Amino acid sequence: MEKNDNQINIELNEELAEGVYSNLAIITHSQAEFVADFVQMMPGMPKAKVRSRVIMSPQNAKRLMRALAENVQKYEQVNGVINDTDTPPFPPMNFGGTTNQA
Numbered sequence: 001m002e003k004n005d006n007q008i009n010i011e012l013n014e015e016l017a018e019g020v021y022s023n024l025a026i027i028t029h030s031q032a033e034f035v036a037d038f039v040q041m042m043p044g045m046p047k048a049k050v051r052s053r054v055i056m057s058p059q060n061a062k063r064l065m066r067a068l069a070e071n072v073q074k075y076e077q078v079n080g081v082i083n084d085t086d087t088p089p090f091p092p093m094n095f096g097g098t099t100n101q102a
Helices: 058-079
Strands: 024-029 034-040 049-056 098-101
Touching: 034 058, 049 058
Parallel strands: none
Antiparallel strands: 024 034, 024 098, 034 049
C-alpha cells in the first residue's frame, strides 16, 4: 500500500461538529491578516453576538474566497440561482477598518 504524503488528517471534535448559526459576517483586514466575525442577529434585538471569529492570512483569505465561489457555483447548478438581491435590514457597521458584510 502506498503512503500519500499529501494527505492531511483533520480532527473535528463533537462540540465543533455541531457548528454555529450565523446570519451576518463582518470582515475586516489589515496588511497582515483578514478577520471574519460570524454574528448571530435576532429579529427585534438591539444587540448581536459574535458566534465565531476566524483570522487568516491574505493568501488563505483568497483561497477561501475561491473555494466559496466554486461551491456556490456547484450549489446553483443543482439547486438553482441563489437570490441575493435582498438588502439585509441591518445597520451599517464600521469598526475602524475596511469592512464588508456578507
